[in-house]
Amino acid sequence: MTATIMAIPRHAVTDTAAEAIHVEDLHKKFGALHVLKGVSLSARDGDVVAIIGGSGSGKSTLLRCINCLENPTSGVIRVNGEEIRLKPDGNGSTLPADRKQIERVRSRLGMVFQSFNLWTHMTLIENVIEVPVHVLGVKREMAIIEAEKLLARVGLLEKRHVYPAFLSGGQQQRGAIARALAVQPRVMLFDEPTSSLDPELIGEVLGVIGDLAREGRTMILVTHEMKFAREVATRVVFLHEGRVEEEGPPDAIFGSPKSERLQQFIRRVG
C-alpha cells in the first residue's frame, strides 16, 4: 500500500443508478441546540459523497442519523429505497418505529468510526467475522475465508490473531474498514476516519478508502481531508451551521466556490 494518495480516476455515476441514500428535510435538535436545520442529501449507487464543513456544522450528526445512531427530530430517511419508519417519542423527537427494520438496514451499512471502535475483547479476525456470523447468519468457516481475504486486502493478514490494543491507530482503522466491508455493505459510512490518527498514519488509511472509491463503492464520507475529498468524491456537500450551504462536483466546490462561507472555509483549511 502506498502512503501517497494517487489521483484516482473518477468513475461515472449514471443518472439512472438507483438511489442508495435519500435524506429529506432532516432536523436534529439536542435540547435547545438545533444541529441540523433541514438537510437534504442523496447518494446514488456508485456515488462517493464527501461531506465537509467546519467543526459543529452537523456533518457527523448527519451521518449518524442515516443509520439512526442519532434519532432525527424530524425528516425522511430512505436507505436503498426503504423509508425508515419513525414514530414520535413524546418529547418532540422521533424513535425508530420498527427496531427490526433498523437492525436490518444497519446490518448492510458499513460504518467506520473516527475512533475505530474495534471490539477490544476480540482479535482482529474475530472482529471481522462477528457481524457476518452473528447478525447475518453466515457460516463461521465461510466468514473466516472472507475475513482473511479482506484483511489481506487492507494489509493486515499477519495481524489477524492480534487484539486491537496491540495495533497502531492506522492498523486499527484499516481493520475497522475490513470489518465494515465484511457485511457486504450497500453503502459505506465514514465518520472522520482519519481525524484521530497521527499524521504519518493517515496516508495508509486514505489509501484503502481511495481504493474502495475507485472500485465504485457507494460511500458517504465525512472528512477534514480536503485534498482527498477532491480526489475521490463524485459529489461534495458543504455544511454550514446545520444547512447545506453548497453542493456540487468536487472541481466546482473546490475550484470555484460560490458562497462566501465556502470560500472562507476553503481558505482557512487550505
Next chain:
Amino acid sequence: MTDSVFLSLAQTSMFELLAPTPPGWGGNLVRGFINSIGIGVGAFALGLVIGIGGAFGKLYGGPVRRDLLQVYTTLIRAVPELVLILLIYFAVPDLINRLLETLGYGRIDVSGPMAGIVALGFVQGAYATEVLRGAILAVPQGQIEAGRAFGMNPRMLMRRITLPAMLPFAIPGLANLWLVAFKGTALLAVVGFNELTLETRQAAGTTKAYFTFFMAAGVLYLLLTLISNVLIGRVEHWARRGRQPIAESR
C-alpha cells in the same frame, strides 16, 4: 507463659480433636465447610443473575423499573444482612404459607439451604447490581455503538459486546462479593444451619477446645480465600485478554 499453655494444650489433643471420624470433629468441620461453599456459590450465582438484570434494568429500563430497582438496592444495602436473613428465613416462608393457605393449597417447607441461598443471594444481588452498573458504565460508548451500528439487537449486544467488555471492570468488585458471600454464610449459624461456623461452635463447645477449633475454622476460611484468589486471578487474566498489561504493583 499463656502461649506455652495454649501450645501444649493444642499439641496434645489437636490431632485427636480434628480427626475426621468420631470422636474427632474433623469430619463435622469439613461437612460444614462444604455446606458453606455450597451456600456461598449458590448465593453468589443468584446474586450475579439478579445483578445482571438489575444493572441492565437500572441503565436501560423504563422509569418504573428503574425506581423499583433503586428501592431494592437502597433497602437491601441499608438493612443489616443479619436482619434480612432472619426476615427471609422466618418471615417470608410464613408469608408464603399464609398466602398458600388462603388460596387453598397446602403448606410448603422451606429448606434451610434454600432459604440461606435466597437470603444471601438477595443481598448479593443488590451489591452486584451496583458493581455491574459501574462496570457497564466504564465500557467505552464506542464499543456498544459499533454493535448497534452493525445491526445487533439488544440481546446480542448484551451477550456479545457489553458483558464481555465490562467484565474486566467488574471482576475486582465481584471478587469482593464472592468472598463476602462465602463469609456471609457464617451468619446462617443464627438460624441453625450447619455451616462451618455453627459446626465449629458445636465442636468447640462440646470439647472446650475453643482455640483449636476456631483456629481450624479460620484456616479453612483462609484456605478458601487463597484458592479463590488463584482462580479469580485466572479469570481476570482471561477477561483482560486483548488489553495492554499494566505494571502490577507488588
